[in-house]
Amino acid sequence: MIRNVLVVILCVLFGLNAPAQEKINKLDSISPISFLSTTYTGDTTAVPLVLENPLFYNYNFTYKKRLDSIQREIPLTYNESVQRYIDVYAGRKEMMGKMLGLSEYYFPIFENALKAFSVPAExxxxxxxxxxxxSHAISRVGATGLWQFMFTTAKGYGLNMDNFVDERKDPIQASYAAARYFKDAYAELGDWLLAIAAYNCGTGNVNRAIAKAHSRDFWAIRPFLPMETRNYVPAFIAAIYVMNCPDKHQIMSQKSLFAIKTDTIQVSRYVSLTELAQALAMQEEDLCTLNPSYKKKIVNGSPELPKRIIMPKVSLASFASIYEVLNDHTVEVSPQIIQASNDDRRIRTKHREVAEDRPAVVYHKVSAGQNLTTIADQFGVEVQDLKVWNKLKGNNLVPGQKLIVSKNAGAVRHSESRSGKKYISYREKSNGLSRSSGRL
Structure with missing residues (x-):
């Protein structure tokens, strides 16, 4: 009898889970990313959505033991949410193989920056x-680069964005900025899992979740965090697990472009990456991938502010042509530096929504003693505008009369004429050595 009851219970549990597991598989079928593409413009949010299940039926003591063995300074909790992301990433063998290959180049850069600010190497x-x-990843809201910095945060941590460079895409500069952020977040929150959550949603959201949960434990405040952040920390722990135990899941490291020996040089003049690639006898796109922060494929170095170029180690045979590009060639481009504007797409969306909600016409009810001149002065418009908008033939007004005192288009034109300034929009014309990024 007891055996039959157990069989029924197991059937119900696995039967109920089957549709959920099928849905997870569908959610996990994300198109592969071109990791070395410099033209990727889609949403690069890499944390897949998984379904929560209150019944942790597949607790794996082996996985927990492995996580415990690799834990250092950051707690690597094992639970159902972490297990689900382990299943996801362990199943993405090609993607994680590429991550293993790229880690050989990037991890030493990350480790140096993290060590400089005494934050965990994990x-x-x-x-x-x-x-x-x-490095060229751009999220749906405008977060950019390896560390996915938003414009304002990047500026606050010393990264520069102008018409020549976007240092959010510079692996070295962005890594030091990220390390500084983590040091500040930990100083405020006092817990590494909370600091990691803050990197995704901001310290404000984390502090509000702490207040609601009356706890400073990430797993206790997790239900009060934004959905993406709830998944962010489990995904991080799962990524650490898979990257440290690839052989346990038949994941093989894939060789990447970065598996070459490189040199770093500083230049104090303008250098064309296109011309340098020709001198190096390599693909232009590959050299740009090694130097992802230069928008126009031009390194705008100067004696006051030299710029870094990373390139493959060169032979003596090609040294003469490379020297000529670095020292004798003139790059035909305007040296004017134009600081980039905020590229947070949420701000643009909000401005657009405000503009759409703004009434097209503003009305005013005439009070006793008012005339066209006083009303025009009150609303900062011209008397002639009031006459045109209201189809008035004379200057006489009647108390209680309803007048149009503002139209959006008319107000804009008037503000331009009163200030003496004219605003024009323009599109930069690219020359042979540059390309438009569309994200200034």
Whole structure:
């Protein structure tokens, strides 16, 4: 009798889970990212959605033991949410194989930056779930680069964005900025899992979740965090697990472009990456991939502010032509530096919604003693505008009369004429050595 009851219970549990597991598989079928593409423009949010299940039926003591063995400074909790992301990433064998290959180049860069600010080396795994270690990754809201910095945060941590460079895409500069952020977040929150959550949703959201949960434990405040952040920390722990135990899941490291020996040089003049690639006898796209922060394929170095170029180690045979490009060639481009504007797509969406909600016409009810001149002065418009908008033939007004005192188009034109300034929009014309990024 007891045996029959157990069989029924197991059937019910696995039967109920089957549709959910099928849905997870569908959610996990994400198109592969071109990791070395410099033209990727899609959403690079790499944290897949998994379904929550209150019944943890597949607890795996082996996985927990492995996580315990690799834990250092950041707690690597094992639970159902972590297990689900382990299943996801362990199943993405090609993607994780590429991550293993890219890690040979990127991890030493990340480790140096993290060490400089005395923050845990395990944070080097975050770019896997942030950007799939793609320097050109851009999220749906405008977060950019390996560490997915938003414009304002990047500015606050010393990264420069102008018409020549976007340092959010520079692996070295962005890594030091990320390390500084983590140091500040930990100083405020006092817990590494909370600091990691803050990197995804901001310290404000984390502090509000702490207040609601009356706890400073990530797993206790997790239900009060934004959905993406709830999944972010389990995905981070799962990525650490898979990157440290690839052989346990038949994941093989894939060789990447970065598996070459490189040299770093500083230049104090303008250098064309296109011309340098020709001198190096390599693909232009590959050299740009090694130097992802230069928008126009031009390195705008100067004596006051030299710029870095990373390139493959060169032979003596090609040294003469390379020297000529670095020292004798003139790059025909305007040296004017134009600071980039905020590229947060949420701000643009909000401005657009405000503009759409703004009434097209503003009305005013005439009070006793008012005339066209006083009303025009009150609303900052011209008397003639009031006459045109209201089809008035004379200057006489009647108390209680309803007048149009503002139209959006008319107000804009008037503000331009009163200030003496004219605003025009323009599109930069690219020359042979540059390309439009569309994200200034």
């Amino acid at each position: 944070l080097k795994y975050l770019p896997i779930i942030e950007s799939s270690m793609n």
